[in-house]
Amino acid sequence: MLASSSVDLDLPLNDVVIVFACSENFVPYLSVAIQSIVDNAGATRRYDIIVLTRNISPASMITLTRQTKSDNVGIGFLDVDAALGDVELPYHGHFRPETYFRLLAPSLLPNVDKAIYLDSDLIVDVDVAELYDVDVEGYPLAATRDADTIGQIDGYDATVGPYLAYELGMDDPHDYFQAGVLVMNLAELRRTVSAERFLEIATERSWRWNDQDVLNKVVNGHYRRVHMRWNYLVDWQRLRRTHIVTNAPADVRGEYAEACEKPCIVHFAGPDNRPWLYPDADRAGLFWRYAMRSPYLDELRGQLEESRASATGLAKRAQVIVLYRALMPAFDKTCPAGTRRRATLIRGYMKVGGGNL
Template structure:
């Protein structure tokens, strides 16, 4: 195993013959990725071997050494793979809080050409049980396994009237109700290679700016034909107290029940959202899980320093004040004046987008 950023899978020297786990990050985000990795390794089975591959373009050697040196586990290996061999300089369009690294999962089938299956995990999550159980999901005959997205379905059914037409008319889903959340995936890499090419992925990634970027692309490609994974494997935090009471509350009863059941017994907690993340707001929903692993992770000191800066510096206080005004003042007023499910709410959102507003 080479402990440096590799250009090819051969250079990494990983076995890649049992549990393969993929993450993607950049140099700034790596402390949060380190927490995800810490949570994974603390639940590994001694009877399995785990290869964790980080897809990245800019990790420094010092960062790589810190990650590898912090994880001396005999039944796991850590590798770092540069996706530029597949990107070939392609500029990946993104917006809002999203980063280009989110597209790297689309390239995984060709970056790991001899690997049949892998679990892909976003870096803003923690695992509370053995990810090998998720890896063992049978995805034969499908591109992937994923959890239905109660959040997006709730938006479509009342909270945001622009979502349904977008999923139906622009992504062209046969049944938008089957839209899935792509932060946790069991990817059938072999099936992707059979059906598509790298050129297909890059073309779809750059043809326009998608609302939820590569997640929309994956939903378009699967079009509802995917293995339904229990929602406990991708338990979304109750972002700002809005997701649970105002958005998922609009979803069908079966999805609401699945979400509530997942919250009672989460296998993976996913801190999806543009802000209110545990590294800045430790008291956010299910934030205690994050800090439990963070204090034992490779960059615990960096996380503590960033938290302090967000709480005490002028810039950090201003950002918190801005977020507070938006979510405690403006949004409740909008909900009261433009209630979910009304046409005037949909017109408001369309107008907001027309003047450059970001709905990511």
């Protein structure tokens, strides 16, 4: 059931094309994202979903195909192994190699000129065709500014701005975009940068935010901005809005607040604080509303119960509480954003191999 190119898929690909990248382990969450698309699909549009993968099982493909079976929705699966060859993709933290697969979309979809790319850890709460219809003529892609990263630049983490400017080479780090939701001008990307070049940049070093950095390096601020409603980053650990984004300029804070009030896409970005493990996470109720109609509901419920009842799950919860509800707020209080003390400690932490704060 795995195809090597979109040309081999039995899909019309003549209207709204949506691309995901996913592993077998992430299929239940992908299923919920797909359910949200199907539930909000317009009756007069055609929606074709393409999943980039290298290990989704035939059984999972069958389940997802049955889930999307309707007159105006289809799904297909593309194998990325041939495109990757023997390339070893560097990743770290909560990221996984699949995050790089979006870089291969222009070459894997040679007969498609425009597509939406979506991470699998999100919910689309409106008709996604509205996003697809954004005009990207003259741009490689459309995306939202990354309120979290901009908040880090402007005080929360003083190492981020210099990294984006001097290591990533961005003219203006405040143009950094969040790559979990993209409208990709595949024709323009094919014209300007090859898959080989994308992979060359991706593997030349370990980038802080992996392929998101690669895309920002290539695009360097030349993208069509869309409102953050189309990629609302949830209030991770109830810290993102009050501790990180609050450092950003007024226009970024205002746009993020508007997105929070009326999001079109809710993105559960960040480590640990996922709704399938923490039902009190920001917008977890929305996730479970769509999960109720997913064929993976029982599996999702089982994961939630295990996280709340097993020894491993309880230990993880205790670790999260200590780190994010105690240590990080204490660090923010003793080393306020923008202070020299904070910058010095973060630089020291990074030098000894620490991850992102």
